[in-house]
Amino acid sequence: MITVNIDGKDLQVPENYTVLKACREAGINIPTLCFLEGINEVGACRLCLVEVEGQRTLKASCVLPTSEGMVIKTNTKRVRDARKLNLELILSNHNRECTTCDRNHKCELQRLAEELGIRDIRFEGAKTIRSVDTSSPSIVRDPTKCILCGRCVSVCEKVQGVSVIGFRDRGFDTTVGPIFDKGLAEVACINCGQCVVNCPVGALKEKENIDLVWEALDNPKKHVVVQTAPAVRAALGEEFDFPIGTRVTGKMAAALRRLGFDKVFDTDFAADLTIMEEGYELLNRLKNNGKLPMITSCSPGWIKYCEHYHPEFLDNLSTCKSPHEMLGAVIKTYYAEKNGIDPKDIFVVSIMPCTAKKFEAKREELSASGYQDVDVVLTTRELGKMIKQAGIDFMRLPDEDFDEVLGESTGASVIFGVTGGVMEAALRTVAEVVTGKKLEKIEFEEVRGLEGIKEAEIPLGDINVKLAVANSTGCANALLEKVKKGEAEYHFIEIMGCPGGCVNGGGQPFVSDLVRTNENYILKRANALYEEDEAKVIRKSHENPMIQKIYEEYFGEPNSHKAHEILHTHYVK
Numbered sequence: 001m002i003t004v005n006i007d008g009k010d011l012q013v014p015e016n017y018t019v020l021k022a023c024r025e026a027g028i029n030i031p032t033l034c035f036l037e038g039i040n041e042v043g044a045c046r047l048c049l050v051e052v053e054g055q056r057t058l059k060a061s062c063v064l065p066t067s068e069g070m071v072i073k074t075n076t077k078r079v080r081d082a083r084k085l086n087l088e089l090i091l092s093n094h095n096r097e098c099t100t101c102d103r104n105h106k107c108e109l110q111r112l113a114e115e116l117g118i119r120d121i122r123f124e125g126a127k128t129i130r131s132v133d134t135s136s137p138s139i140v141r142d143p144t145k146c147i148l149c150g151r152c153v154s155v156c157e158k159v160q161g162v163s164v165i166g167f168r169d170r171g172f173d174t175t176v177g178p179i180f181d182k183g184l185a186e187v188a189c190i191n192c193g194q195c196v197v198n199c200p201v202g203a204l205k206e207k208e209n210i211d212l213v214w215e216a217l218d219n220p221k222k223h224v225v226v227q228t229a230p231a232v233r234a235a236l237g238e239e240f241d242f243p244i245g246t247r248v249t250g251k252m253a254a255a256l257r258r259l260g261f262d263k264v265f266d267t268d269f270a271a272d273l274t275i276m277e278e279g280y281e282l283l284n285r286l287k288n289n290g291k292l293p294m295i296t297s298c299s300p301g302w303i304k305y306c307e308h309y310h311p312e313f314l315d316n317l318s319t320c321k322s323p324h325e326m327l328g329a330v331i332k333t334y335y336a337e338k339n340g341i342d343p344k345d346i347f348v349v350s351i352m353p354c355t356a357k358k359f360e361a362k363r364e365e366l367s368a369s370g371y372q373d374v375d376v377v378l379t380t381r382e383l384g385k386m387i388k389q390a391g392i393d394f395m396r397l398p399d400e401d402f403d404e405v406l407g408e409s410t411g412a413s414v415i416f417g418v419t420g421g422v423m424e425a426a427l428r429t430v431a432e433v434v435t436g437k438k439l440e441k442i443e444f445e446e447v448r449g450l451e452g453i454k455e456a457e458i459p460l461g462d463i464n465v466k467l468a469v470a471n472s473t474g475c476a477n478a479l480l481e482k483v484k485k486g487e488a489e490y491h492f493i494e495i496m497g498c499p500g501g502c503v504n505g506g507g508q509p510f511v512s513d514l515v516r517t518n519e520n521y522i523l524k525r526a527n528a529l530y531e532e533d534e535a536k537v538i539r540k541s542h543e544n545p546m547i548q549k550i551y552e553e554y555f556g557e558p559n560s561h562k563a564h565e566i567l568h569t570h571y572v573k
């Protein structure tokens with residue numbers, strides 16, 4: 001530990017701390033725009049300036065290491081003026097249409113302009129003119145709002161291992177985007193949206209599809225069915241100022257009913273169905289020398305990453321469709337037949353924490369009934385907007401349940417939304433199927449936690465099953481490289497495209513860098529899902545009575561011919 005003096009007070013900090021980290025620990029909110037801990041520490045925005053005794057110039061605190069006896073001043077006139085000047089310079093080349101911006105009230109630039117007391121911009125001049133990139137099915141990029149902080153570039157490269165966006169041109173003409181001015185759809189972007197949730201301003205957002213849903217709801221000929229992903233319930237409350245980690249499952253169901261959906265179903269039901277199909281697929285592969293390791297296939301960002309960057313592993317992917325696609329397919333086949341509704345008149349809306357699901361829903365191969373399994377995907381953020389547009393007072397809604405039959409789910413399915421959850425849910429079922437005995441403990445702590453890669457070995461009958469779990473495509477890459485080189489061997493791997501799993505998906509509510517400093521928002525959302533699991537009476541997928549019913553009435557058994565036709569898919573090399 002070393003001692004530094006910040007604004008007249010001594011503070012003990014570990015030797016590897018930056019001045020920014022030390023100041024924040026001292027309870028001082030230094031403004032930052034480009035800073036993302038461990039990901040983008042570049043000192044580009046020059047807002048975190050501080051005065052250091054003995055130094056002539058002001059220093060960017062985010063890249064300045066602390067040293068013994070350092071004397072730091074964070075609130076002098078010189079510091080305040082310099083920060084204000086730098087912010088004005090950023091604002092002078094920014095499209096300041098705040099009232100119509102997607103990030104109005106959720107913008108880190110807007111908040112800092114207010115906090116630093118900006119009233120005039122002294123340097124109005126020419127602005128960088130670039131067109132908005134709407135080529136992607138998932139993400140819209142507006143360079144007129146970009147402040148060149150580099151957060152998206154670093155996340156795409158360092159966390160996701162994708163690197164399809166970077167700095168282009170020089171000086172005043174510098175912009176961020178794919179090379180040669182290409183659109184995002186023209187490069188190997190995996191649509192994960194991690195660039196979006198890490199953008200401090202409105203330069204990146206999801207492709208909004210709210211109007212398509214209002215149109216369907218207003219069309220009396222359409223039977224409009226909605227489903228919600230596990231992770232949405234752990235974060236939707238943030239859009240309505242609930243503390244991070246508040247579970248709003250019941251209010252969400254109530255809000256969806258008031259928006260006018262004919263049925264409110266739960267993707268969790270299909271997560272249970274996935275466990276049945278994927279669990280038996282794993283057992284088949286283990287028994288019959290099938291392709292191993294088997295790798296989960298729920299995360300469309302990960303699937304696209306695999307198709308582009310690791311096609312040699314495509315045969316390792318489970319052939320299961322992702323749960324929301326399974327549910328869409330079940331709605332337009334089983335549910336349509338049972339209720340005498342023509343699938344062409346059914347409109348399925350999925351509420352997802354994910355931007356890649358927008359791309360996934362458009363994949364032609366996902367159309368078991370002859371029509372797309374899912375018609376429109378909205379993100380958690382978009383659902384928040386719809387609820388506000390409808391004037392629903394979310395805070396005061398009662399808790400309601402999902403609709404029967406496709407709304408019934410278990411604790412196993414809800415943890416799909418956090419890294420390790422699919423693996424744990426699968427183990428709860430596979431272990432009981434293999435041994436024929438009830439598990440004494442159904443929690444598999446080995447696969448819990450937010451580390452990028454987790455490994456475990458679990459005895460299942462005669463074999464010790466070797467497992468690995470990776471979250472973020474960057475970690476998936478590291479894991480797969482080890483497998484390729486023969487340095488590691490597994491039977492079953494879970495991969496989720498986003499760090500932490502779906503709770504931190506590209507469609508989830510924005511969490512500013514400042515809030516992240518004080519709260520582990522990913523862990524809080526994850527814990528909300530574990531709490532919901534614990535609160536459930538039934539916590540294993542194969543014990544879901546509605547899952548048993550759908551096999552009895554329709555699919556026969558897991559991996560049957562019919563199940564394959566409706567619930568499984570293939571991949572593009």
Ligand code: HC1
Binds near residue numbers: 298
């Ligand atoms: Fe996910 Fe999934 S868990 S992929 O993370 O398998 O998006 O939440 O809906 O489909 O169930 C996302 C979440 C989600 C699917 C399920």
Ligand code: SF4
Binds near residue numbers: 163188191194195196
């Ligand atoms: Fe990179 Fe993901 Fe953004 Fe595409 S969506 S640019 S892959 S971070």
